[in-house]
Amino acid sequence: MESIYLLIPISVILVFVIAVVFWWSVRSGQFDDLEGPGFRILMDDDGPNIPQAGPEKSEKPERS
Numbered sequence: 001m002e003s004i005y006l007l008i009p010i011s012v013i014l015v016f017v018i019a020v021v022f023w024w025s026v027r028s029g030q031f032d033d034l035e036g037p038g039f040r041i042l043m044d045d046d047g048p049n050i051p052q053a054g055p056e057k058s059e060k061p062e063r064s
Contacts, residue, residue, distance in 0.1 A: 025031070
């Protein structure tokens with residue numbers, strides 16, 4: 001029975017800490033874009049070989 005006198009205040013403090021961390025994450029924009037990072041993984045960072053117009057880039061790129 002004496003342990004409940006310790007467990008109740010600890011649980012109240014833990015709930016308060018969790019609420020503060022959740023509030024901070026919402027205010028800092030952690031939940032603004034939930035789908036974007038998942039699509040960003042699927043996007044290819046390498047662009048196609050587009051020849052640059054200019055005096056130093058007059059050759060055609062090699063095809064592989």
